[in-house]
Amino acid sequence: MTERNVISVCVNNGIGVLGRVTGLFSRRGYNIISLNVAETENLGISRMTIVAEGDEGVMEQLVKQLRKLYDVSEVKVLRDAVCREHIIMKVGNGPASRQPVIEIANLFRAKVVNVAESRLMLELTGEPEKIDSFIGLLQPYGVKELVRTGISALERD
Amino acid sequence: MRNLTGADIICECLIEQGVDTVFGYPGGAVLNIYDSLYNYSDKIHHVLTAHEQGASHAADGYARSTGKTGVVIATSGPGATNLVTGIATAYMDSVPMVAITGNVACSLLGLDSFQEVDITGITMPITKHNFIVKDVNKLADTLREAFYIAGSGRKGPVLVDVPKDITAQKAEFVNKPLKPYTVNVTMHQDDCIAKAAELIKSAERPFLYTGGGIYGDDGAKTLKAFAELIDAPVSSSLMGQGSFDETDSRYMGMLGMHGTKTAAEAIKNCDLFIAVGTRFSDRVIGNPKTFAPDAKVLHIDIDPAEINKNIKVYHQVIGDSTDVMKKLIKIIPQQSHTDWIGRIKAWEKQYECRQKGTEELTLTPQHLIETLDKLTNGEALIATEVGQSQMWAAQYYAYKHPHQLITSGGLGTMGYGLGAAIGAKCGNPDKTVVNVAGDGSFHMNLNELVTLSKHNIPVVELVINNNVLGMVRQWQRLFYGKRFSQTTLDRPTDYMKLGEAFGIKSFVIDSEDKCEEILREALEVSKTAPVLIEARIDKDINVLPMVPAGKSITEPILEIEIDD
Structure with a gap:
């Protein structure tokens, strides 16, 4: 059955490494839903959190093919993990929308990070589902622009 | 410790790796390397081809036939792109090769300079790994790592791109001992071997199938001993031809699109299909749904990614094929499948076919x-x-x-x-x-x-x-x-x-x-x-038997009518 999986990949922090990983996905026809990459506690190593779609066979192949890459030191499909995503968005269609938007933001413990004449800029960190419903609730007030980081995740001990 | 130019370091590293023959073609970006080869000509024999593609295939043929890593050298830009087909060929057949390309000087990289091409970008999907060396102090270790990657585990080509200024700059060079090749994957466990042995012991109609993962006399001897011990008929992929002596009566001929009818009948009737050092190419399995319909598949290979890729297997052992067979030989008692071998012999007789020319005395x-x-x-x-x-x-x-x-x-x-x-x-x-x-x-x-x-x-x-x-x-x-x-x-x-x-x-x-x-x-x-x-020869002699692409491997076409 096709489902979304969160994969954590440790790679050498070097030029072209991202290209090697994404190149593998594209040439083997694996679909990336989101990809997030940054340095770790070890400056030589970056961690990628990739959300990919595929059935059991595809996931098995994907993990094995990733492990064959020279720059990849660790690949894990996360089962029990803390998954978080960060979003920044501009919402509002005039001064009248300000109050209800702030109300929703407070309910989600989102922060108002900028105030303009007709819009607010909000930021929120949470599980992807929470981010989805946050966006959904704000739709009626005019979502002008938004950026999501994609999931970053760590397995629980 | 010696203070050497990058070009000399390349030659020293080649000698350190036991390389005595390289194939290649000179050009602007590799002028320094060729100048150094001039000095090292008593130790490194350079074969100049007519075209870089020919040099890349020569390095490949050298590697396949000697078991050593083949080396090819080409200049930047078109020199490098002319290697691409040769590198891809080596990659698909797991041939150990190191390609050394020149590139424009570091200061000219990324500026669309004359004869500049991003060859590491181009060859990313057709190499095991590739490098561009922008620091002469890292050149020697990078080359060593390239040889290590090419020759270890499932072998393959590695490209090292060296900008021209790096070949001129100097660095300290010290010889280092060779890093021994490793399998570099989580190796099989003993219980995994034991389960494979149980499968083989309980099989009544085993089929032993081998590929390009069998190397040298040791591999061939081990395979022969293994086949005799488990009393199985043997077939090979195109890449595995010769891994089992084809004059041996156990040998059924090639398997696949142009394999023998005997091998196809055996696939249809076997109850255990043992694949050793091979990767189940589509040219071998035809339609995966009808492949070995009554058999459990036991897959022995060095690359874990080949397991369950094209054929779902019942059991697998990851490791060097020869090594795994040696372990199995130790724990499996002599098997006997007289009836099964008898049936194979009968098919061989029934399906023997000679090629016919269209006229008498025509060369076939x-x-x-x-x-x-x-x-x-x-x-x-x-x-x-x-x-x-x-x-x-x-x-x-x-x-x-x-x-x-x-x-x-x-x-x-x-x-x-x-x-x-x-x-x-x-x-x-x-x-x-x-x-x-x-x-x-x-x-x-x-x-x-x-x-x-x-x-x-x-x-x-x-x-x-x-x-x-x-x-x-x-x-x-x-x-x-x-x-x-x-x-x-x-x-x-x-x-x-x-x-x-x-x-x-x-x-x-x-x-x-x-x-x-x-x-x-x-x-x-x-x-x-x-x-x-x-x-x-006549223009209408066909290759037979033939299984049309995607069709069942068990039903090859045995004759094609020529009526025009």
Whole structure:
């Protein structure tokens, strides 16, 4: 059955490494839903959190093919993990929308990070589902622009 | 400790890795490297080809036939891109190769400079790994790592791109001991081996199938002992030809699109399919749903990613094939499957087929290759091009040693064989090396004939000339209503004159009765000089048996009617 999986990949922090990983996905026809990459506690190593779609066979192949890459030191499909995503968005269609938007933001413990004449800029960190419903609730007030980081995740001990 | 230029460091590293032969072509960005090769010419023999592609195939053929890592050197830009087909060919067939390319100086990188190309970007999907070296202090270790990657685990090509200024800059150089090759994957556990042994012990109709993952005398001996112990019939992929002595009565012939009917019947009826050192290519399995319908599949391979990729397996053992077989031999008692072997023998008798020419005395490829086999005692290294000629070379020559057949199995590279034969001969000067070509493939890279004559590399270039692009024509006949679009070549090439122009003695074989005599004479000449042979055959001889792409491997076509 096709489902979304969160994969954590440790790679050498070097030029072209991202290209090697994404190149593998594209040439083997694996679909990336989101990809997030940054340095770790070890400056030589970056961690990628990739959300990919595929059935059991595809996931098995994907993990094995990733492990064959020279720059990849660790690949894990996360089962029990803390998954978080960060979003920044501009919402509002005039001064009248300000109050209800702030109300929703407070309910989600989102922060108002900028105030303009007709819009607010909000930021929120949470599980992807929470981010989805946050966006959904704000739709009626005019979502002008938004950026999501994609999931970053760590397995629980 | 010595203070050396990058170019000298490259030469020193090659010597450290045991490299004594390299193939290549000079150019602007590798001027320093070639200047250094000039100094090292007593230790490193450089073979200049006519084209970088030929050099890449030569490094590949050298590697396959010697078991060592092949080395090719090319300049930046077009020099580097001309290697691409050769690198991809090596990648698909897991051939250890290190390609060293020059590039423009670091300060010119990324500025679309003259003869600049992003060769690490281009070769990313066709190398095990690649490097660009922007610090001369890292050059030696990078080259060492390149050789290590190429030769360890599942082997493959590695490219090292070196900007021109790096080859001129100096760094301290100290020789280091070689890093031993490792399998580099989580190895099989004992219980995993035990389970494999149980499967083999409980099988009644085992089928042993081998591929290119069997190397050298040790691999061949172990495989033979294993086959005898478990009393199984044996078949090989194209890449595995010779891993099991094909003159042995256990051998059923090749498996796959142009495999034997006996192997196909055995696949249909076996209850355990044991695949050793092979990757289940689509050209072997046909339709995966009907592959070995009554069998459990036991897969032994070094690359975990091959398990369950194309065929769902019942059990797997990850590791070096020969190593795993040795462990199995220790714990499996002698098996006996007399009835099963008897059935195989009966199929062999029932399905024996001889190729027929359209007229009497017409030369058939079967007769030609079998005569070649006879005259070379089945001991020649056979390189091939791709297409019908390749299949005939695979079907009718009885290989006795792993990688005795040097052929582009995965990528199917027309134009591969002549370069590969050059490499094979350079690595095996005492062996007869024949490139079996078709007239189509021959015309792709025939420029390398000049490499044969210039360096006096005594290769036999055997062109089977049917004046058509035979394999494509065969598909057009079967599946495209005999619309022979662009496959009727009928080229006016005069092979005798062509050979003469390159300074190569040439022969023509145009009938079956003269075949042995002329072939014998040509082989005699080839002891000291290269030869070119044109063997003329009918344009409508097909490669049989044949399983149409995606169809069941168990039901090959055995005859194609020619009524036009």
